Amino acid sequence: MFIQPWDACLDEAEWQTWIAEGHDFGPWRAKAGTPPTDGVPTSYYAAVQFTCRAHVVDAPEAKAELLRRRLAQFQPDGDHAPVAVDRPPYGRMLPGIRGPRLEATDVLAKFKYDDHKPVEHRTAVAVHLTTRGQGLDMSTARRQRRRLDRNGT
Incomplete structure (x- = not known):
């Protein structure tokens, strides 16, 4: 993974604290008839990898639309100026923006939720x-139940 110097963790404590704060977890993964306390900790997760063909978005109005989408995502309350090609503050910034549009050509997805284990487990x-x-x-339990409903045994 490429990490810009400004994106690197400040020290080992930063990523260790991030994990310790609950961004990962261990469920009760013990064999049937074994106490849950004797189980092996694991993480349930989903990972999606896209192979894409990139297209550069360089037309001013198209870049403005990309910026509108990002602002709607990161500032949903609308506490920003309107984005218009010919109006400040964003109009003058648009020439410095390059926006990629990704066309997915292949997708690989993995959902690790112990689907090979018995339904009871x-x-x-x-x-x-x-x-x-x-x-x-809670979100992991919901996904686990949804996969149980779809996959059963």
Whole structure:
């Protein structure tokens, strides 16, 4: 992974604290008949990798539209000036913006949620996550249940 110097962590404590604050978790992954405390911690996750063909967006109005979308995402309350090609403050900044438009040509997706484990195990994990209810537990339990509903045994 390419990391610009300004994007690097400040020290090891920064990424360790980020993990410790609940951006990762360990569910109850123990074999049937084994106490959950004897299980191996794991993370359930989804990863999506796109292979894309990039197109440079350079037309002023097209770049303005990209900027409008980013502002709507990062400042949804609208606390920014209108984006217009011929008006300040953004009009004069548009020549310095290059926007990529990505055309997905292939997608690989992985959803690691122990689908190879027995239904009882996956159900118990979802119950434990819901009961604990910290960090990403609730959203993980919802995904686990949705996968159970679709995949069953």
